[in-house]
Each structure stands twice: as structure tokens, then as C-alpha cells.
Amino acid sequence: MSVSTRIAVIAVGDPSRHDAGVGGAVLSRLREYALKRPFPPGTVLAECDLDPGRLIRLWDGTELTVVLEAVHPHPSHPGRIHRLEWDPSRPTRSGTLLPRGLGEAVEVAYELDRLPARLVVYAVDTADTSLGPGLSPSVGAAVDMLVARVEDEIVRHRTAAARGATDPATA
Structure with a gap:
């Protein structure tokens, strides 16, 4: 059985500012x-400003x-990954770590x-957003974990779509 889905993975941030480029590295x-x-067909990997x-x-x-996305919370724990998912019935989540854009x-x-039907944000605490290429060691260490989490989101979504479920958590 073929399941048609449209998936977007979007990195926001500035790769010329060290850890702000974590999304692009992923x-x-x-x-x-x-x-x-x-x-899956219909999957788009894109970089975008805010x-x-x-x-x-x-x-x-x-x-x-x-x-x-890279975030700058206080206090920061560089490399820590936050997962946020929007409830489509509410436009915003007060108190989130997300940039204004x-x-x-x-x-x-x-x-x-x-x-989108489902919007999931992975935000990573940064150590260094000064000008320059490359990630700090703590943020660089989070890249493989983020890759695995994105792949897992896609697999769970595809499984739920194949079953006709509306909530991927039940897949």
C-alpha cells in the first residue's frame, strides 16, 4: 500500500554564526x-531565514x-535538545524558547x-553564536541525535498515515 505524504524539514538559522547553524548541519x-x-516521496529538506x-x-x-532551530535560553545548557509540538487548535505557546520570527x-x-497538520520544533541550546563557521563541541555532539529524532518523526508519521491514525503517538 502506497501512502502519499508531504513532509518538510526546515532548518532556520545563520550558518555563519557558529552554533546558529546547527539546523543546517543536521x-x-x-x-x-x-x-x-x-x-518518502514528497519530503523536502530546506533552509530558511526567519x-x-x-x-x-x-x-x-x-x-x-x-x-x-538554535536557541539561547538563560540558563543555557549547550547541546540540550528541546522538542515542541503545536496543538493546531492554538496559535501560540506562551513561554516557549522560539525566536520571534x-x-x-x-x-x-x-x-x-x-x-501544517503537525508542526514539531527541535530547538538546541547554543554555546557560541559569534561570527564564524563550525559548531561548538557540545552543539556538534547533538547533530547525530537530532538526525535520529527527525528520522523517527518521519517514520512515526508514515506509520500513522499508513494506519489512518491522526495521532502519530498511537502508531
Whole structure:
């Protein structure tokens, strides 16, 4: 049985600012893995700035969108991964760690009825966002774990879609 899905994995951040490029590093690794184990048809891997319009265009019409982002909470534990999932009936989650642009995109998309069916955000605490290439050791160590988590989100989504379930947690 073939299951048709549309999935977007979107990295936001600035790779020229050390740890702010963690999402791009995860996408690079996912692209490498996809050469051996292709993703389901309709899966898009994209990088984007935090412009709400561009984000909405990338996730519009998707069944699953995974956003990868670097965050700067206080106190920070560099390399710590946060998983946030939106309830589609509520436009925002107060007190989240997300940058202003992503929160704005969610609010605008909610008003326009352009939120993805499922929106999952993986945010990573940063150590260094100064100008320069490469990730700090603690954030770099989180890349493989993030790759595994994104792949797991896709597998759970596909399993739920194949079963006709609306909640991937029950798959």
C-alpha cells in the first residue's frame, strides 16, 4: 500500500554564526543519509531565514513539518535538545524558547489557516553564536541525535498515515 505524504524539514538559522547553524548541519547529514536511504516521496529538506512568509510557503500544505532551530535560553545548557509540538487548535505557546520570527510565522499561519497538520520544533541550546563557521563541541555532539529524532518523526508519521491514525503517538 502506497501512502502519499508531504513532509518538510526546515532548518532556520545563520550558518555563519557558529552554533546558529546547527539546523543546517543536521540537514547536511540528512541529505548524506538520504543517498543510502531515501526519504518518502514528497519530503523536502530546506533552509530558511526567519521570514514568516518564507516559512509559511515552505510548510503550507504539509502533513508534517519539522523545524530545526538554535536557541539561547538563560540558563543555557549547550547541546540540550528541546522538542515542541503545536496543538493546531492554538496559535501560540506562551513561554516557549522560539525566536520571534518563528512565533510570528505560527501566528500568521494560524490566522491564514496555513499551519501544517503537525508542526514539531527541535530547538538546541547554543554555546557560541559569534561570527564564524563550525559548531561548538557540545552543539556538534547533538547533530547525530537530532538526525535520529527527525528520522523517527518521519517514520512515526508514515506509520500513522499508513494506519489512518491522526495521532502519530498511537502508531
